[in-house]
Amino acid sequence: MEQISPQHQEQQAQQEQRAQQEKGTSLWKDAWIKLSKNYLALFGLSVLAFLCIVSILTPWIAPYGYEEQNLMLGATAPSLQHWLGTDIFGRDMLTRIMYGGRVSLTVGFIATAVALIIGVLWGAIAGFVGGRVDAVMMRIVDIMYALPFMIFIVLLMVVFGRNILLLFLAIGAVEWLTMARIVRSQVMSLRKQEFVEAAHSLGLSQWTIIRRHIIPNTLGPVLVYTTLTIPSVMLLEAFLSFLGLGIQPPQSSWGLLINYGVETMEEYPWLLIFPGVTLSLTLFALNFLGDGLRDALDPRTSKD
Template structure:
């Protein structure tokens, strides 16, 4: 019962945070980029509920707009990871043999590359951009997805329904995408829900290193990075962005864990 209450609370809280961030252009009391150097950094007040930063910018407005960007990065990079991971893992697991061995050695080699070095290399070669950030994060997160999908496909490709599909003349591609992958949807959905908070945390880490979202754009990770620099003088600049990111990640992880438990219990062997 306690778990259900926690999950319900996490769902409603996440829905509220998402709705508020999506409506940021209408809910934000100020322009997030508008500077007031005469005002400077001010603590929370009636005029600025979460205070202002060193440039006199309203922190609440920047937090709402930054949340939109953080969530966009989480969804887009997860979509990249989902597309690459499912396609790669399904192909390797279904074809098998030398193709499987070669494809998974590529995955192992990419796992060995330091993530930060990989991102820096992409930034140097292609320049810094938001689209590149999606690709860079997604290009790392897809590796685990590929392994999960490969294992599921290998376990299912000898099933009776696959043999029946072959008997009626379906091609391997049709069997894979119409019959095998739909039966792998449970683990894929669960890992996808857990990838979104992982991606958002990676973006915050990159922004902290100066490799993430670039000014004048702002994300929760970028706001945390800026808040760390002045946390002793202006602690609210770190406290509120960190609280927003932590709360969102906690809600996403709780929902992902609950979804995994529900799928395990609803599976044929879950009640055993």
Template sequence: MTLSPTADKLPAGIPAVEDLEQGSSLWRDAWHRLAKNKIAVFGGTALIVLAVACIVGPWLSPYGYEDNNLNNTFSPPSAAHWLGTDQLGRDLLVRLLVGGRISIGVGLCATFVALTIGVVYGAVAGFFGGKTDSVMMRIVDIMYALPFTIFVILLMVFFGRHIWLLFLAIGAVEWLTMARIVRGQIMSLKKMEFIEAARSLGIGKRRIIFRHMIPNVLGPIIVYTTLTIPAVMLLEAFLSFLGLGVQPPLSSWGVLIKDGAEKMEEYPWLLMFPGAVFSLTLFSLNFLGDGLRDALDVRSSKD
């Protein structure tokens, strides 16, 4: 029997083409699951608002982050200074926004360094295996044992205090966990049929790693990246709290929290506002990371 292409002439029980369920990709399904996660959406929205405020806010303010006014020190929040002023009469809102640029910039740049080193290192170790993997992972174990604070102090002693050194110092330590995660994913992936097929076709090892294996572990990499950024920001805040991070007159959220902690009993707003913004950023990043982890889980059932 010849079937007509029109829907009204199809035999009973056979759906029309337009009624068939359309296929969907992994990334589209992940986006739909993420959009339904209200906490993750809140985290992503809060991060976008904070980033835009930190970028645009200082340009719109009538105050500069270095402008001193010794006649208006420790001023409480008011119409002129929405978040008050610090010990030198500087507007706390502007310094908070400029500090956000530094803290978020450190988080992104150091995470990028950790991502680049960790993904390549872990992929190479997992792909080659054997003695190569053993030697490379022992190096990771040794670096895990090194005290991070002493490592940063030594870098600053030899190379001086500079904000770019802070990016490199944090990134040079945070890649270790990323390398282990990628190594585990690659070791399970290299036994798959499509990798064996690529080898049988004579494709080079470098192309297999960068064109076939790493793209297939982007899910865990993206999730861990969103969880690495808050960890990096916490490290920067810790170093700034110890006086090893960003140096005056620049500010970061860690520097502002350090200054506020010294005056918290007399002038609580100096600690309250930086602490609240910093906490909101860390919570938002973790909410977004958890949402991405659930959204990219291929075992999640489709709605």
């Protein structure tokens, strides 16, 4: 409708004003403006930032050393000396949770980043090129789905030795499969859209089209799936560590702490509650931030 109602005009005037204020605006700048108005997302961001900073500073600010045992003390409930109590070896829980955060957060972010990069590129190329390339690429994904991932990781560990960085990569290399499928299905519907055809007829190279026109339009589902991947990766690490493939005590991670906490849940509930609360808080924060980012990166949602 070319004829615009007064309301609309008013809205437009406001938008123009804003546009002038934000000269040189980009998708990311707009996104930041919108994100800064979303309190839940800001809450999520602050929680994550807090946890990251604490993790980085842990060696200096932790109340005890992570190896410090006090077998005489045993498991005690929260007290003034040990705010979150101690485990059966008399180790301070707060310290262990702080050190555990270092491992869990790194695993969560690095492994997810690996999954994200491989998955998005793989899915985008398969979906965009289509035909035989797509068929071959997706059969590889199917084969990897069918491989029991434990065997895959054990194999990696045997060949390359146990190494925490390798663990990150191995988890990432398993988690990208679903991401690739999600991105592929998105791209397949996108590549039939007229704006992609228009880009073709402008003579843009395939890679430019994928980078500028395809991938940005898959951001919504990718972000949501990413926020779901991070926690599942953290729990996967716990599982691997439990089997003796990941990190080993006295080092800790949230997943491991929860695992041990479950075993002694009835006698020493705080050993489960505190790491559990920390992990849940992180997941909440991630979900809020993920939803906020998805909305903020979609130009169709309003800036107000």
